[in-house]
Amino acid sequence: MENQLNNNFTFNEEESLDLKQEIRRYLRYWPWFVLALAVALISAYVYLRYAPRIYETYAKIKILDESEGLEIPTSAFVFNRSNINLENEIEIITSYLIMERVVRELDLNTSFYEVGTIQTSQIAELPLNFEQRIQPDSIGSSFSYKLTVDDSGFLVTNLKTEKSFNFKDHTTYNSNHNLPFNVELKNTTSFTEVNNKEFIINFSPIKHTALGLKNKIKVEAIGDRSDLLRLIIKGESKDLSEKIINTLMDVFNKDGIDDRQLVYQRTVDFIDARFVFLAKELDSIEIDQETFKQNNNIVDIATDAEVGLEQRVQSEEELFKLQNQLTLSQLLENSLQANTESDLLPANIGLENAGINTLISNYNIAVINRDRLKNSAGANNPSVKLAESQVNDLKANINRSLRTYTNQLDASLRQLKNRNQKFAGRVSQIPEQERLFKAIQRQQKIKESLYLLLLQKREEAAINLAITEPSIKIVEKALSGSTPISPKPNIVYAGAILGGLLIPFGILYLMFMFDTKLHGKEDITKLSSKIPVIGEIPDLKKKKDIIFTDPNDRSALAESFRILSSNVDYILPIKNGEKGKVIYCTSTIKGEGKTYVSLNLSLALSSINKKVLLIGADLRNPQIHTHIHVDKQKSGLSNYLHDINYNWKDSLINGFEKHPNHHIILSGSIPPNPAHLLTNGRFKKLIEEAKEEYDYIVVDTAPTILVTDTMLISQLADATIYLARANYTEKNLLKFSKELSESGKIKNMAYVINSVGASKSYGYGYNYGYNYGYGAKT
Structure with missing residues (x-):
């Protein structure tokens, strides 16, 4: 019977985790949950009420392929793959050089903020006429001024030195001062719109602003097979963000156009320099021809014998071509040796050697690529070193090719001269004057043809320079969302509710986890289910009348x-x-x-x-x-x-x-x-x-x-x-x-558990708080 009674008191079914009991354990502290939830929701409301609104502005551009329509279709064309390296374009767009140009064009190193009752928000521009007196490059460190507008005028305070300046009539132009700016009311702005308002004018170094803008702008590719890029920036002022994105696209487009125009401009400059030299040579040849005729009393020279003349004409044409090519080769070689400024070479000047022309084109592309990488990545970047090595290799190849080609021309020229000597013997009857005169005419024809050829190439380069295609196509100009992306009320309130519940739960969980005290019967039964718990004595708040003195109590x-x-x-x-x-x-x-x-x-x-x-x-x-x-x-x-x-x-x-x-x-x-x-x-x-x-x-x-x-x-x-005391x-x-x-x-x-709280005692289904329906003792 003793074992049976013991089994009645063990409550073995409670050995496992009682989820309902754990929930009740936390629900006893429901006021703390309610309080934490209320505080969290109020905090969320205050945060949403006064937190700055962040808007996302984006634009889409398409990177244009420079070689599109000019090259023979390749495997990339067949499989609809672009030849454009979007990663390189992204690096160029976000390079410090591009960002610095945007900062300078928009004067972003000067920023404006409107001071509110609770928060200070950035604005695109002041609602006043603002003129900056200090040069952007002279700003070495950040400093700020606070501008207060009231009925009497302007109050400008240096926030670093706390020195203030008063200006009457709402203008700073009528006073002598050392402020880095002037400001006055706009004629189109109502005074009530700016009265009793405060503004912050912040000046920052160009480098600091450019680096900050570089970190704010995000550029990402749209899809895997697309040439489209999305430019994204986040900020408080939608107008300012749209200006930045649009200016960034313009600066990047102009940078690509300038790179391509640089080759054509170098070609035009080279040909212009050669025109001066050729004009002098043509004038000298024409004077020599006139002098020769006058000295030899030559008016018209009869043609040579039919066969000899045809052979000589043919030979002279071949000699003319060889000398023309030799002259062009020497000119290009001289240009290559003297070119130290930009390393670009004139393209397509008339050499009849496809290999050299291809090397020159590849060389110019390599120079442009090296300059782009150097501007975006820096001179010590491994990619820049590799590009410079490629440029030097191409330059060496061009030198070797020119020397080889010149040697070939010299050999051909010697052979042709030897053949001309044979022709000269056949036409020995031709007077020496005619031969000399023909030599002068030949030189004149060479210079004239070279002059015309260069003139044609100059026109081609000038046309390409004038009609250079853009680097990008703007698919969508900068657009800002109508609703802010931050803060988001749904997420903030959800986080507040979650935090309001988790914080007290976490605190209670830690309290329960580090709580080593006995609290109720379940703590004993978890430890030993074989020893019965035969009573729970309630915890009496009052310290008197704790003895069972009245049998009828x-x-x-x-x-x-x-x-x-x-x-x-x-x-x-x-x-x-x-x-x-x-x-x-x-x-x-x-x-x-x-x-x-x-x-x-x-x-x-x-x-x-x-x-x-x-x-x-x-x-x-x-x-x-x-x-x-x-x-x-x-x-x-x-x-x-x-x-x-x-x-x-x-x-x-x-x-x-x-x-x-x-x-x-x-x-x-x-x-x-x-x-x-x-x-x-x-x-x-x-x-x-x-x-x-x-x-x-x-x-x-x-x-x-x-x-x-x-x-x-x-x-x-x-x-x-065996007595055990709850909470003790x-x-x-x-x-x-x-x-x-x-x-x-x-x-x-x-076991008997002493001092059990009324809400925690449930011995055998009874709760002492109900007193079995009886009133207090009489």
């Missing part, structure tokens, strides 16, 4: 001890021939309420007309006398244990008038050797004799973990009530009591 305290007394009967073993039952009340440490419980338990048993004896066996720290207002030194158990002639019945006290069947034996004088007295046999004799006189003997013993007194007399108990007893201490029970050092043990 119907208070929550009285009912809890009645339940405890009833449950104690169930755990007591049934033995024939014995009348009295011995019940020990002990605990792990001092202060857990064992004296308080043992006293009230004995009174509860006495209230059902049972004879009860309460023995104060805590000889080291007796406390029973404090509840019955008796002298601590009154003779009691220690006197009986020490004196064999002392009768224990002489120390009996009837401390409660309404409990005639209740008697108390105090601890008596505090002895120096309590353990020796408890084991001298007198205490066992007292218990055996008391069993004959009383139905129940309740023994208030010493704490088990502090002294061994209780262990020495534990075998005399029929049942041991450490959970780890319960392991000690469990070990005592499992090792058999404590006999027939059961």
